[in-house]
Amino acid sequence: MSEHQPNFLIRLWRSLRAFLRGIDQAQRERVVALTAYEARELENMFVLMLLGSFAGMPSPPSFLAVELLPHLEHEIRVLNRRAESSTDALAEIMGTIDADA
């Protein structure tokens, strides 16, 4: 019993410390969450400018688009996924802007 109690208390203390550190990290991340969201939206627009022909938008000079294309693989994947979920944005917006009462 005397061996278990300290272990339990130490485990409890570690869990509590991890929990509080997690809360602290979450708060730090939230300080830039909306800015990050806006930056992501700007990136979306940038990708649309380069690859807008897919969506019927005028393209930039093709040599420029081709030159930039290899750097945009990740963005294109994100763009594709976001295009698929573009009609499902209500919850994401609510989660991002903390729209809760």
Added chain:
Amino acid sequence: MSSIIVVVGIVVYIALYFLYGKRLETNVVKANNDIETPASRLYDGVDYVPAKTPVLFGHHFASVAGAAPIIGPVIAMAWGWLPALAWIWFGNIFVGAVHDYLAIMASVRYDGKSIQFVASDLITKRTGKLFYWLVFLILVLIVGAFGAVLGNMFVGDPSVPSSYLLMLVAGLILGVLIYRVKMNFTLATIIGVVMLIAAIFGGIAMPITAPKSVWFAIMFFYIIIAAAIPVNVLLQPRDYLNSWLLYVGLAIGALAALSSGVQFSAPAFTSFAPIVSGGKPSPFWPVIPLIVACGSLSGFHSLVGSGTTSKQLDKESSGLTIGYGGMLFEGFLSTIVVVAVAGYGLGLLVNAGQDISAANWGQQYLAASGAAGISGAGMFTAAYAEMVASTWLRFLPGAFVKTIAGMWVASFAMTTLDTTNRLARYTLAEIALPLKDKSEGAYNFLTNRWIASAIPAALGIYLAWSGTFSILWPSFGAGNQLIASIALLTGTAWVAKRLKTKATMALIPAYLLWITVTAAILWHMFVVVLPAIQSNAVTNTVVFIIEAVMFILNVVFIIDFVKTRNEPAPEASEA
């Protein structure tokens, strides 16, 4: 007594988390850590990023925490502290937490898509569209109800608005320190917290007195302007300071409630139908969920949880801690509110010269609170300060503690108000989509940034200014609980159709909630709002129409749900 209730509350929550929540996880959802979550499977470093459980808990809890879990229980005290507490605990454990957990887990198994998407997939496309309408209508009611809360509070305690304005200045300075000066974050936080404390003392020293109409006008322009300012200038640093208020307020409240030991002066039970909404005797069933919304269950949680939380869940077993546990945490906050008001509410009203006792509490509580100028949030802040002053925490100055509590409520209510215009623009764009081809001009007008912001802001502030708070608050609750009922039934459809497991643990609360909310809306429309049209025609007609539309949407939903309940789930929608 307060210590006993808080300890019992903690024990009940922990016990039921393991006994009921774990059962839900194991027997119904069958959470399995061998199944990769979308955060890992679809990792993109942007939207899909696994987060450690405590970090995601922090994000989720801060997202779902608001002012409603404080205000609702204060009003529900009219039934007595026992019914209020019973609904908070029962609703929390068996309905609200189940709702939040199912919404997150359904979303996790749907590649992080929202509960709205799941509803469209498993019930009908029309069900998905209902969310836009309901959210938009609730936005109007939120501005009305929260505007009224803030108006009453700002007039009742003039140090709160001045502290809040100083806090906005502190937020602006903190924004410059963090984003422009790029100061060390810990140092900036220390400066921010010091400025927050200074703002509280500054507000106490320089209270601003103004009539309610002036505050409403300020709120209207604030709502519109808040969305136009870059988020890093005001909203983000302000919200960061808010989170300090939340955690410090919660910690002080929990410590005080645990060590207070005060005997409850408010009665345990008044009557089945005391005076609650619109001056009418309000039956505990079905009205209680309209009063205690977020402290017990909240429909908005299903959207918030399935919008961002589900995309960051590192493993399925974390879902219970975050979804189920997060909701219990919010219920604990409401428990502290009940304890504070039960212990000190009666004394505060008697000291304010009100003719109230335990015997006539049910009939007089809300009227006396209003007459004494300490209704709603004001009652909480005053009782909270008294509770803290009765413990070893009495070294904290009373006015300081009271203003902390006031700022806590005010800042969360304000945050809710300034998110409305962002959301309104999006929901209006979706609602008005059919107009795009038929009348592009009308579509462009409605979705214009300023117009879309002004519609709910103007309607809501008008309701707050001209309406009766005890009518507006249950209307907001009705909309919120309606979304909860739709989300919970969607969760049961997911369990039955996709998981093919026995959904009893979800189905019973889902049907119970739907029947309760439907009955409550009908009761509120015809017993409270309709007769009130005689005394305040325009305002109450607007409320009646909004509730009628919500009721129709509710009926449409249940017809679709029942019609499709035995249909198999469409293929290939799920991951």
